[in-house]
Amino acid sequence: MAKETGRKLIAQHKKARHDYHILDTYECGLVLTGTEVKSLRQGRASLVDGFAQINDGEAWLYHVHIPEYAQGTWTNHAARRKRKLLLHRSEIDKLTGKLQETGLTLVPLALYFKEGRAKVEIGLARGKKEYDKRQALRERQDRREAERAMSAARRRQRR
Template sequence: MPKGQGKAIAQNRKANHDFFIEETYEAGIVLQGTEIKSIRAGRVNLKDSFARVDRGEAFLHNLHISPYEQGNRYNHDPVRTRKLLLHRKEIDKLIGETQQQGYSLIPLKIYIKNGVAKVLIGLGRGKKKYDKREDLKRKQAKRDMDRALKDNNR
């Protein structure tokens, strides 16, 4: 975890399986009403979410934040599009990089930093099926080696 990052509330575990993450960016999220309370309670899902740059602004799509139980009429739409807060230079760089074929912006994790909700966005290039199989083989081989070393040390 990079320096200064808070405890991860939600992680997108599938992202590293489906993408080669080349760069990461920390972004703030524009939230409404009771959304921060739901995030602090851990009621957030990154599974099918993605980020996109439209008209010079970054947006997070399909991020599911469950409605807050005590929120009554002040609750929000769970999967609404939320604006991301990034520096202009970062947005300009992302515009250029996402124009390339095969690159996407994927939210990797949500965490609270200094009382503010942040999302870690990764610039990822999609993996092909053979890349995924190769990664699984590598992980299994590492697991087997670690297990063998552990057994030898007993």
């Protein structure tokens, strides 16, 4: 059986980039049980309430919802259990130092399979204020309107 190549996205936390300024991203492995992997292969997961913390020199992922595997038996997993993240010691030490600053948190951004292994992309994030969110929406809207105007002008030139 050939291994998968590339990146197969399972779940993405789209609202995270709206609610937080993402300062840095890290790719982590996950310690999972068999039924969790089977459930992920069916493309079922939610990162919405998830966050990561570093406790006793180990990184942990909390509140990520991986539903129970439908064909699982008594070996099935709890849907919102804490899961260990696999990071290099130097990355954990760097994150520990940065998390000492106030207002910084670790947020899961994406959950995917890479070469057959489950990975999660976590972001070192600082929460946005309400006016930051409004400003980002306004900038996106202005950019969209400018692009529309430019494409309309190009269409008029072609005629």
